[in-house]
Amino acid sequence: MSRTETTTVAGPPVVSPRRAALALAVLAGGAFCFVTTETLPSGMLTMISEGLGEPVSRTGQIVTAYAIVVVVFSLPLTRITARVPRRGLLTLTLAVFSAATFLAAWAPTYEVLVGARVLSGLSHALFWSVAAAAATGLFPPEVRGRMVARLSIGSALGPVLGVPLGTFLAQQTDWRVPFAVLGCVSVGLALCVFALLPTYSPEQGGAAAGTSPSRPRFALLLVVTCLAVAGGMSVLTYIAPYVLDHAGFAENSLSLLLGVSGAAGVVGTTVVGRFLDRRPWECLVVVLAGLAVAHAGLWALGSTPALVVACVALTGGCFGAMAATLMHRGLQLAPGNTDIAMASVSTAFNIGIAAGAFFGGQVLATWSVQGVPLMGSLLSVTALMLVLVVEPRLPAARPLVRPTESAS
Template identity: 45%
Template sequence: MDPDRPAAATGSGTPPAPSAAAAVAALAALAVSTFCYVTSESLPIGLLAPIAADLEVSLPQVGLLVSGYGLTVAVVSVPLTQATRRVPRRLLLSGVLALFAAATLVSALAASYPVLLAARLVSALTHGVFWSVVAVTAAGLFAPRLRGRVVSVVFAGSSLAGVLGVPAGTWLGQQAGWRAAFVALSVLVVAMLAVFASTMPSGPAGVGHAARGRAPDVRRYVLLLVATALMITGVFTAYTYTTDFLTSVPGFPASAISALLLVNGVAGVVGVAVAGAATERSPRWALLAAAGTMAAAQLGLYALGESRPAAVALLALSSFSIGLLAAALQVRVLDVAPGSADLASAGTSSAFNLGIGLGALLGGLLLPALGVRSTALVGGLLVAAALAVLLTEPLLAPARPTGPAGTGSARRG
């Protein structure tokens, strides 16, 4: 038996383990699909002016294509995942990716703003389902001991979206029109759909080692949700206004912003790469390290942001922490999920997207009242509060006794 893959299942109705090549191909398709989703979510940001001019709408209306998308994901993730929990993963994700490709193509062909907005909301519906099951599906393709590395590969796609996807889509939209960027994205999704559908094994949903938490615990999961909402709110309170911060506080010229954002993107990819090994050793400590580093980076930006070298280093550290956080959070969810891992992932996805929306709103309120520098301070304090919540876990949710096989007992809290 290949030690890098789960043993072939013996239970009735449980799918056999895929071949090593098929598992790797399916994982790659899922990772590229996360790249497509994150690129799609943020793509209108880089194409605000062309879309607004073509459809004769205001810039805030185009901005709604992003904020409305995120809010939709936050609202629908849990109910849609609950409604589709019995659908086999290959069928579910193939259908979701097909609908995503179609909605993206409709976005490219939209002759009016209402049609474009409707297509974006359909994409968001598929996003809510995809993001809830992608890590669980990917982890189930490989042996449990590789869970950290597998999840980090999946989330490498989302990190690369910020480094390559959105800039490339923005460039293509500027050169060939904004519609071309959505067409190209749709073609890439169809290609990944073909790879995934031909390599993912068939079988019922809710089976395999990744379908349930390794040490289910309701209290630990609730703490994780609270910490996630606080952390992401803090991150996006500052991150949403990074460009304004860089030009106002350390005084970088506008021409330097693209290079600085590229550095931040690379740092995020490095964070995801480090997450693979770190989460295999201890998902909880990897999550604590991400939160602590992020809080230090945000508060450091408030205190030292006027120094250009310090600003660059601290922004890169913050991006590194975000990359580490994404994988560590998901692996931790797979550990403590109190029931279905898919539903637990849907809950954290909702908390994540809620934090994005609240952070952008809070930063927007702080900006005119206290200036852009205050976004780093408030953001850092919120992340520090999330770290405090995570540190209370041993007190509020004591460690579960370990059984002979090294798994948690069935004790409930």
């Protein structure tokens, strides 16, 4: 008779439910600031270019530099800091981020601004590698899917609330002011993290190990992440030329459509959080199928405005839900340390972002903007088939054993 291999994981650090909820809210606020800072320059490129006397094409590289830093340094930084207590590490990460944001607000030259963005990218890479496990580890395993979704709401609100508010503030004052405001908020968040997050070594965290570790299934999840994010980002990156040039919407309706997509992302993240703990695999299947349908609809139904709006909303909702689902699935299947696993998921996510933008641009240049959602749909279908067909054939995840249980 074969013996079933099991995995023992630590329980959550002993903190009051109120303190745990407050710590989660603070980390969600940090996620909001990081995502807002990452994408904010897209709404202020013209103002930044004029302020620094640089062409828009060169100024746009500050967004690219940020993404490259996140991809390259997520895993190395996580490995280097693997034994650092999470309260101190997250406090320091937010402090460095606030310093980098203040540097961006002061930057007298383009080169200084790029340096500030690189520093922000380094703190971003480390934050997303450790924040999910640190936040969800304060709660019992049976509710961590819901907690991941709540953490993800912070990042989902960045493009919906943070970027429009930051752009508006820059238009009323100066492009440097939003960066200064984000720096001030980050200082407050760093102090709150230090006050609320308990002190414990990384291996003692409640989410230090995956609840259902499986190396082959986690490796497949990384491939699925790259494909699905590339599909979603190819469409979202070029949604403006699609709705204006192909679907024929008026230019003044673009901001409304983008708002619909962003708001749907918040709703999708909230809804999926209600089911992640009970049906994590099914949630991934549903959001991937929803993305495939939404993208196929944009490809085939561009002449019908109402259906275009519906497909844009479905794209935003499923993409927002997918981010939380992939994060939660990574925490479940992590074959070793969950911080390393989250760094890997973050790297795969950012590779997908870069690949989606690049290949979407190639399709746009060689065919037409209508081909972009078709490519996005094919990538989403490929990811869905891997989850439906390949994952069930891989070795099953090892069941969780609580500390109070004994492995026989």
